[in-house]
Each structure stands twice: as structure tokens, then as C-alpha cells.
Amino acid sequence: MGRKFFVGGNWKCNGTSEEVKKIVSTLNAGQVPSGDVVEVVVSPPFVFIPYVKSELRSEFHVAAQNCWVKKGGAFTGEISAEMLANLGIPWVIIGHSERRALFNESNEFVGDKVAYALSQGLKVIACVGETLEQREAGTTMQVVAAQTKAIADKISSWDNVVLAYEPVWAIGTGKVATPQQAQEVHAELRKWLQTNTKAEVAASTRIIYGGSVNGSNCKELAGLQDLDGFLVGGASLKPEFMDIIKAAEVKK
Numbered sequence: 001m002g003r004k005f006f007v008g009g010n011w012k013c014n015g016t017s018e019e020v021k022k023i024v025s026t027l028n029a030g031q032v033p034s035g036d037v038v039e040v041v042v043s044p045p046f047v048f049i050p051y052v053k054s055e056l057r058s059e060f061h062v063a064a065q066n067c068w069v070k071k072g073g074a075f076t077g078e079i080s081a082e083m084l085a086n087l088g089i090p091w092v093i094i095g096h097s098e099r100r101a102l103f104n105e106s107n108e109f110v111g112d113k114v115a116y117a118l119s120q121g122l123k124v125i126a127c128v129g130e131t132l133e134q135r136e137a138g139t140t141m142q143v144v145a146a147q148t149k150a151i152a153d154k155i156s157s158w159d160n161v162v163l164a165y166e167p168v169w170a171i172g173t174g175k176v177a178t179p180q181q182a183q184e185v186h187a188e189l190r191k192w193l194q195t196n197t198k199a200e201v202a203a204s205t206r207i208i209y210g211g212s213v214n215g216s217n218c219k220e221l222a223g224l225q226d227l228d229g230f231l232v233g234g235a236s237l238k239p240e241f242m243d244i245i246k247a248a249e250v251k252k
């Protein structure tokens with residue numbers, strides 16, 4: 001109940017300082033729906049976070065795209081959850097499929113990361129999603145349930161977690177899940193939370209969709225019963241991100 005619409009922009013490994021400046025000024029100039037109906041979080045690459053955080057209007061928040069699995073130390077190249085908390089960065093994306101696939105992050109490792117980030121006071125956008133092969137084999141629900149379970153097993157509260165369903169075959173491909181496909185998995189994920197955690201968790205946890213969301217397909221998706229927002233990749237670098245934020249009005 002009371003699930004506030006959530007729109008995240010995952011910039012991935014993109015942007016020059018000039019481009020970042022431009023995106024920030026577009027966001028600062030854009031109109032958001034009135035009535036506090038949407039939470040907007042953008043996730044720039046680490047090096048641009050301080051700039052974006054200081055220049056972006058205060059109702060938009062920032063997220064890191066990853067963090068280390070435990071306390072910082074001798075882990076060359078990593079950024080710790082403590083550092084993010086220390087800089088006042090409220091959110092972190094964990095378990096994105098690109099990290100799972102390209103950096104071999106296992107379900108268990110993702111679960112550990114989510115738990116550690118939460119323990120440091122961060123809020124987490126936790127990503128799950130099946131590959132095309134898994135979908136075609138009919139194992140979508142088993143895959144996303146196992147990914148969600150690995151997180152659920154390690155955490156004691158879902159209060160600061162947003163669950164992002166991102167089918168791998170829809171990421172960066174222009175192939176968006178149909179409203180039926182998205183609603184089906186979102187409803188199943190909510191059912192999974194209901195059965196395996198608590199009814200209140202299922203009712204209050206936001207389940208957002210990611211995968212080729214753009215200014216034209218966002219409205220229809222936003223209308224789905226169990227879809228509480230988006231995690232946007234490519235289109236979050238463009239002015240149409242403002243249109244995606246406006247899709248929150250559909251829920252009013």
C-alpha cells in the first residue's frame with residue numbers, strides 16, 4: 001500500500017563532464033508531476049556523483065551503480081558502502097545483470113552486497129531478471145525467485161529495498177517486455193514476497209521494471225497494477241527521461 005512511483009535513471013558507464021552538465025540542466029529545468037507522487041533517483045558513474053549531487057535539484061536523489069560487498073580496505077578499484085554513506089549518497093544499485101554477467105556476481109554475492117549496503121544505511125535498488133534462454137526454457141519465475149531468495153535470505157527488512165525486474169533480453173535491445181509479460185512477472189514476484197516474507201512486505205515493496213523503457217512505452221507500462229516505477233538505461237541520458245517521470249501521473 002502507498003507505493004510511491006519510483007523512477008531511476010541508470011547512466012551506466014556513459015558520459016563526459018560536458019554531457020553530464022547537460023543532463024543535469026535538463027533535469028533541473030524539467031517539470032515533475034505535482035503532489036509528491038514520484039521519487040526520482042539518478043545513477044551517474046562514481047566520478048560524476050559529487051558534481052551531480054551538488055548541482056541537481058534537491059528533490060532528485062543520486063544512486064551509485066555498485067559498491068563493495070563488505071567493509072572497505074585493501075580492495076583496489078572498489079568503492080565501499082561506507083564511502084557512499086559518508087558522502088550522503090542515499091541509494092545504490094546492486095545486482096544489475098551487467099554486473100552479474102560481466103563480473104560474475106553470483107546470487108549469493110548479490111545477497112551479501114545488498115545486506116551490507118543496508119547495514120550501512122543505504123537504500124538499495126536490487127535487480128533481478130532472466131536471460132532470453134531462460135525465458136524460452138520456461139524458467140523465468142524460477143530464476144527471478146532464486147535471485148530474490150538469495151537477497152531475502154540475507155536481509156531482515158525490505159523497508160529500504162526497491163526490487164527491479166529487468167529481463168536481460170530487454171536491456172539495451174529496444175525489445176521491451178509486453179505489458180502482459182511485465183505484469184505477469186511483477187505479480188509473481190509480489191506473490192513470492194507474500195509467501196516467503198510478510199504480507200506487509202509484499203504490499204509495500206516497490207517492484208519496478210527496466211528494459212528499453214522510453215518516452216513512448218512508459219505510459220502503458222506505468223498503468224500496470226503491480227508495476228511501481230522504472231529503472232531506465234539509455235533513455236535516462238536523454239530529455240525523454242522527463243516524460244518517463246511524468247508517467248507517474250497514470251497512477252494518480
Ligand SMILES: O=C(CO)COP(=O)(O)O
Pocket residue numbers: 010096166170171172173174210211212213231232233234235
Ligand atoms: O539496464 C537497464 C537499467 O538498469 C535498462 O537499460 P535500457 O533502458 O537501456 O534497456
